[in-house]
Amino acid sequence: MLSLAELRARCTSLPAAVYVLAWIFFSSVTILFNKYILSNRGFPAILTCWHLFFATIATQILARTTTLLDGRREVKMTGRVYFRAIVPIGVLYSASLVCSNQVYLYLSVAFIQMLKASSPFAVLIVSYSFGVSNPKLKVVLNILVIVFGVALASFGEIKFSWIGFFYQGGGIFFEAIRLVMIQILLSGEGQNMDPLVSLYYYAPICTAMNLLVAMVMEFGTFQISDIYEVGLWTLLLNAAVAFLLNVSSVFLIGKTSGLVMTLCGVLKNILLVVASILIWATVITPIQFFGYSIALCGLVYYGAGYDGIMTYYNTTKEFAQKILSGSSAQDPEEGEGLTGGRPKGFLESPTTHLVVMIAMYATIFLLLITGIMIKTGTAPEYLQQVFGTVDD
Structure with missing residues (x-):
């Protein structure tokens, strides 16, 4: 059986664009899929718990049948490391996921993406508070520009919700604390893990934590009929897409530069904003557009720097x-x-190769958006006439 290194080596014949676009595709589809399910039925904690339970089973199967998780053998996992690092980091990961899914009940996909642009600010505050970094004035000013852009976008949001805003802020800060804790508790001891190996260790504890949250917050109103309303196959596909996002992240490692990943992240966010406008008729005000543009420019500069941008x-x-x-x-x-x-x-x-791959993924992405629009009854009349009305 091929090792993970040999498997990656055999995949090098594929252009890097394949891996980048696969990551963009699965990341975008996961977000839109979650919004679609949660908008119709709710229960974000239960949905998150389902994703993590699926990931727990899938990683256990892959560990025993493939070489994708062979990297776990390089991790010196002991009881001390598990309870001192994996459990607290898993709890933070769980909190981040719960908050990130709760926000879909209150805010649009477009506005959520705008708020996510403030992630570097949260990482800066947390890393400085824990003494991990001492940022230069140039970096601080760069992040203040991003925060200013996000603030403008928030000011221009028509359907603003403080509950949703605080949930998203909680998700961003929990994720920032998790990243800093990984740097302190694991990376400092040489315990480096790729996304799939991380999921292998974190998924079980996160499943347990999310189950507790779901029992407290949602089990009182949840009924088995809610599962059948969404559809068993829909839930299975949703969990599989979320898991494939982690798999695509593994194969993306080392395939491209940090600058390209920053630009691709910006492209993904823009695509999601456009998808939100098309599917849910989200209204973007001029001040939001202006503010988000400032934030995106700040993000690109933060991720690449002037020299990196000019080189590219x-x-x-x-x-x-x-x-x-x-x-x-x-x-x-x-x-x-x-x-x-x-x-x-x-x-x-x-x-x-790049043009063909972009065209292929764009076609699949547009077909997915069209299907959701028709299913939710938000498609233009000409699409309804062409495809017919789909009953729920």
Whole structure:
């Protein structure tokens, strides 16, 4: 059986765009899927508990049948490490997930994405409070620009909810504390884990914690009929998509730079805002648009810095000029194509691969949005006429 390293090596023939777009796709679909289910039936704690229970079973199966979780053997897991690090971090992870799903009951997907842009601010505050980092003035000013943009977006929100705002703020700060705790309790001792191995250890304790939360908050009004209202296959698919997001994260590691990931994260957020407008007719005010634009620019600068942005810009510009001039794109090291080796033809070029993958994922994404719009009755009349009305 192939090791994880060998499996990743065999996948290197695929363009990095495949992994990036897969991550964007599963991340976006998970968010839209959760919003769709929670808007119709509610019970966010129970849904989160179901996701984590599914992840617990799936990681146990993968650990025994594949090499995807072989990285766990490099983790020196003892009873002391488990109760001193895994349990508290798992509790924080559970709290973050519960808050992040609760917010779907109060705020639109678009506004949630805008609020998430303030995550670097939470990480900065928490890391400074725990003495992990001592940020420079330049970083602080950068984050203040992001906060200013998010504040403007919040001020322009029409359907603002303080409950939803505090839930989202809680989710962001719980996640920030979790990341800092990982840095203090695990990374400092050399216990580095990829997303799937982390889920292998965290999912069981998170399932137990979410079950307790669900028992207190939702079991009193929950009925078995609610499961059948949503559909067993729908819930199974929802949990599978959420789990595949973690799998896609594993294969994405090392495939691209931090700058590209920052830009892809911004692209994903913009796609989700557009999807929210199309599916749920979310209204975006001019001041929201302006504020979120400021926050996104601040995020890109925070993740890449001026030098990184200019390097990416110049590289892209040079590559585009070579494509337009009809010459093959040259790799600076190999001298024979962007990916090395012999000059690439049109169908073999990484640009063509990227365009094809973007077109494929965009088509699937639009079909998904169209299906949800028709199902929820928010589709334009011409779509209803073409596809017919779908009864709930």
